[in-house]
Amino acid sequence: MIEQARTKTYRLHLMVCAGTGCVSNHSFEIKTALEAEILRRGLENEVSVVPTGCNGFCERGPILVVQPGNIFYQQLAVKDVPHLVEEHFLKGRPVFKLMYSPPETKTPVPVLGDIPFFKKQVLIALRNRGLIDPEKIDEAIARDGYRAMIKALTEMTPEKIIAEITLSGLRGRGGAGFPTGLKWQLVRNALSPNGGQKYIVCNGDEGDPGAFMDRSILEADPHAIIEGMVIGAKAVGATAGFVYVRNEYPLAVERLGTALRQAREYGLLGRDILGTGFDFDIQVKRGAGAFVCGEETALLGSIEGRLGEPRPRPPYPAQSGLWGKPTCINNVETWANVPAIISRGAKWYAGIGTPTSKGTKVFSLVGKINNTGLVEVPMGISLREIIYDIGGGIPGGKAFKAVQTGGPSGGCIPKEKIDLPIDYESLSAAGSMMGSGGMVIMDEDTCMVDIARYFLTFTHEESCGKCTPCREGTKAMLDILTRITEGKGIPEDIVLLEQLAQAIKDSALCGLGKTAPNPVLTTLRYFRDEYEAHIRQKKCPAHVCRQLNTYTIDPRLCLDKGRGCDVCRRNCASEAITGRKNEAHAIIPSQCIKCGICFDVCAFGAVKVD
Amino acid sequence: MPKLTIQDLEKIREQARFAMAVREGGEFRAKVNVHMGTCGIAAGARTIMTALMKEVETRSLHDVLLTSSGCAGLCSQEPMITVELAGRPPVKYANLTEMKIREIFDKHILGGAIVKDWALGIGSENTEP
Numbered sequence A: 001m002i003e004q005a006r007t008k009t010y011r012l013h014l015m016v017c018a019g020t021g022c023v024s025n026h027s028f029e030i031k032t033a034l035e036a037e038i039l040r041r042g043l044e045n046e047v048s049v050v051p052t053g054c055n056g057f058c059e060r061g062p063i064l065v066v067q068p069g070n071i072f073y074q075q076l077a078v079k080d081v082p083h084l085v086e087e088h089f090l091k092g093r094p095v096f097k098l099m100y101s102p103p104e105t106k107t108p109v110p111v112l113g114d115i116p117f118f119k120k121q122v123l124i125a126l127r128n129r130g131l132i133d134p135e136k137i138d139e140a141i142a143r144d145g146y147r148a149m150i151k152a153l154t155e156m157t158p159e160k161i162i163a164e165i166t167l168s169g170l171r172g173r174g175g176a177g178f179p180t181g182l183k184w185q186l187v188r189n190a191l192s193p194n195g196g197q198k199y200i201v202c203n204g205d206e207g208d209p210g211a212f213m214d215r216s217i218l219e220a221d222p223h224a225i226i227e228g229m230v231i232g233a234k235a236v237g238a239t240a241g242f243v244y245v246r247n248e249y250p251l252a253v254e255r256l257g258t259a260l261r262q263a264r265e266y267g268l269l270g271r272d273i274l275g276t277g278f279d280f281d282i283q284v285k286r287g288a289g290a291f292v293c294g295e296e297t298a299l300l301g302s303i304e305g306r307l308g309e310p311r312p313r314p315p316y317p318a319q320s321g322l323w324g325k326p327t328c329i330n331n332v333e334t335w336a337n338v339p340a341i342i343s344r345g346a347k348w349y350a351g352i353g354t355p356t357s358k359g360t361k362v363f364s365l366v367g368k369i370n371n372t373g374l375v376e377v378p379m380g381i382s383l384r385e386i387i388y389d390i391g392g393g394i395p396g397g398k399a400f401k402a403v404q405t406g407g408p409s410g411g412c413i414p415k416e417k418i419d420l421p422i423d424y425e426s427l428s429a430a431g432s433m434m435g436s437g438g439m440v441i442m443d444e445d446t447c448m449v450d451i452a453r454y455f456l457t458f459t460h461e462e463s464c465g466k467c468t469p470c471r472e473g474t475k476a477m478l479d480i481l482t483r484i485t486e487g488k489g490i491p492e493d494i495v496l497l498e499q500l501a502q503a504i505k506d507s508a509l510c511g512l513g514k515t516a517p518n519p520v521l522t523t524l525r526y527f528r529d530e531y532e533a534h535i536r537q538k539k540c541p542a543h544v545c546r547q548l549n550t551y552t553i554d555p556r557l558c559l560d561k562g563r564g565c566d567v568c569r570r571n572c573a574s575e576a577i578t579g580r581k582n583e584a585h586a587i588i589p590s591q592c593i594k595c596g597i598c599f600d601v602c603a604f605g606a607v608k609v610d
Numbered sequence B: 001m002p003k004l005t006i007q008d009l010e011k012i013r014e015q016a017r018f019a020m021a022v023r024e025g026g027e028f029r030a031k032v033n034v035h036m037g038t039c040g041i042a043a044g045a046r047t048i049m050t051a052l053m054k055e056v057e058t059r060s061l062h063d064v065l066l067t068s069s070g071c072a073g074l075c076s077q078e079p080m081i082t083v084e085l086a087g088r089p090p091v092k093y094a095n096l097t098e099m100k101i102r103e104i105f106d107k108h109i110l111g112g113a114i115v116k117d118w119a120l121g122i123g124s125e126n127t128e129p
Helices: A002-007 A020-024 A027-040 A078-090 A137-142 A147-155 A158-168 A180-189 A213-220 A222-236 A250-265 A296-304 A332-344 A346-350 A383-390 A424-429 A448-462 A468-485 A492-507 A511-515 A518-526 A528-537 A555-560 A567-571 A597-601 B006-019 B038-043 B045-058 B098-110
Strands: A012-017 A047-052 A064-067 A071-073 A199-204 A240-246 A281-287 A327-331 A360-367 A373-378 A400-405 A411-414 A438-443 A551-553 A607-609 B030-035 B064-069 B081-085 B091-093 B119-122
Touching: A012 A020, A012 A027, A020 A027, A020 A213, A027 A047, A027 A078, A137 A222, A137 A250, A137 B006, A147 A222, A147 A332, A147 B006, A158 A180, A158 A222, A158 A332, A158 A346, A180 A222, A180 A327, A199 A213, A199 A222, A199 A296, A199 A332, A213 A222, A213 A240, A213 A250, A213 A332, A213 A360, A222 A240, A222 A250, A222 A327, A222 A332, A240 A250, A240 A296, A250 A281, A281 A296, A296 A327, A327 A332, A332 A346, A360 A383, A373 A383, A383 A400, A400 A448, A411 A448, A411 A518, A448 A468, A448 A518, A448 A528, A468 A492, A468 A511, A468 A528, A492 A511, A492 A518, A492 A528, A518 A528, A551 A597, A567 A597, A597 A607, B030 B045, B038 B045, B045 B064, B045 B098, B081 B098, B091 B098
Parallel strands: A012 A047, A199 A240, A199 A327, A240 A281, A360 A438, B030 B064
Antiparallel strands: A012 A064, A064 A071, A360 A373, A400 A411, A400 A438, A551 A607, B030 B081, B081 B091, B091 B119
16 A cells, blocks of 8 residues: 555645645545546546645635645635646646735736745745645655654764754744753753653643644644654653643644554654664643643643643753653654754754744734734744735734734734844843744734733633632732723722732742733733723723723714614614614613624714724 | 664655655656647547656656646647757647657657657747737
8 A cells, every 4th residue: 555655656746735724624625526526537647636734824725736836726615626627637727716816916826935925934844834645654754754863863872962953053942942952951961760761742732822833733744743752862861752732633633643653663663763772652642721731840740640730840840850750841843843953954953043043933823914824934034024024914904003922921012013033032022922933913903901801811711720829810910901991990900910910920830820911011011001091091992892982873974874774773782772764873872881783783884983 | 564674764765755756846857748628638638648657657757747738729730748858948749649659758858859750840839929
């Protein structure tokens, strides 16, 4: 079976995106339809359909890239398939109407590499993006998979591997940015009690709202993670490893499981790997989706079968991790970078990025952005390039207001800092953090107090409750924020929020608590006027906090444009609108519950909000 | 299955790389375009494509690219192909059969010598108005 797959050649390879985003847009149905139509046309020996991991341009899914030629088709429907197969795959005439047209030119761009979204990206962690079927180990191998592992196992001493990683400047991609080489050295130096066992762990517990880098890498290129972990194992002297991944990532769990099985069959895992005498194997541990389990000590507890609660550090996992043994824990994306560094050399890697942050970073672009998706860019790129050049700007011609980096632990960076070059230091200086790489873009319609409240709701819910500052502190802050958004804030609230935030930062047990106040602190730092408007004028400048809004109907517009269409009155839940058809309507303030439905349903812009 | 050695893995790499060569978009020694309009298909262009694919596969060539395109406008002389060796002007062949394909493959695509008997012409149509 494998033999046949290996030697069979096709003149066309149809790379169908089978990342979670496209799968939920029915890309498997597209794949089935393609296969059926190819069979019907008798092209089955000429054209092959290949499911791949996430292509990155999730906004435009389901996506199909045709090789050779790198022709990019987007937003495919099953009904497009017969035409596409006949025209392009049989008769060689690409179908322009199924291609991407940038909004500014409206001209189809056939080749993927010419699309602005892809142009500025540099792929290292995502090097196999769209080029392999993640469930076929041979395809990963063809793209130089496991070559770095062989080099590390046969030509390099542990010291040499660590020196290479250190020299590359690679830092933890999970958020904090700890130098990876240094971490490995600490684990290597640590003495393991009662006979030598050390562990390697891959942290795939990606919990930030709007972040999907780790999931995409696990789904698209699981062998890169396995290979990275074997290299790490040799470097630190470990013989067993774990990948901790959330059970709510079923596709990632399945593809990782397949990859591990195939790697074991080939002897790339297990005893005496490829006859080199090195033993190492990996188990998958599925998490139940608790945000706190992304914190390394909580994650290790969860692997051991205990409650996923953090514990004080030190001792750090490098000294005492899983079952008290030295443990090297790195994030999915960090592991994905390791084989590339070993293959191409530390100097090459260190040549990309900024003085303190080397290489590339994968970001997931979400929120108010035209091109939602997964991007990998060199460190030092500006927010402007990510948001406008790659992300295609803000939908509906709205103005960019802020971007939340680092998820609920990060902070909001305002539009004034849009030219900030992104690296670990610059984001920290701006009050945010790299985090795992989620970027939530906000436009002028976003209320910054409400956003702070949203993120704090998340961290408060996800707080494990072990330490008081996080459990009670986030609750207290959330109560204040909720009060402010309801128009019940008092001037002292701002000072109180700042004091609470500082106290939680200083005293919480783990990273979750220590970073939870960040969204509040950064919005206070950059958008203090919005807090003040909520508290002093009892107004929400973005009109998001509806309790602070006043709704009125412009009688002229209502009558002239809408001819008193009566839709608002019929939809009003509290009978607060007066008027009949062909009459100007009005809102009775005392009866209005400020639900905003009249504003939403009026097609003539006659309902005004202030 | 028995565990692999490093040499086995390299063999797998080579084979899989061959099968996946068209995805990489690198340099190709030759590009062969089969004219696959309705006229071409009716005259047997599909058989021509199959014959070309067989040549590529049996000879394990990873740098010969096979493509299709629409009608070239000379429907009476289908099936036709255009052979384009890297850095040389394209050559059109007409009235093809499987037997002719084998010869063109040996002499022109691999050997670099145009098979004059069946060549229709050298160069492409002028696409500028």
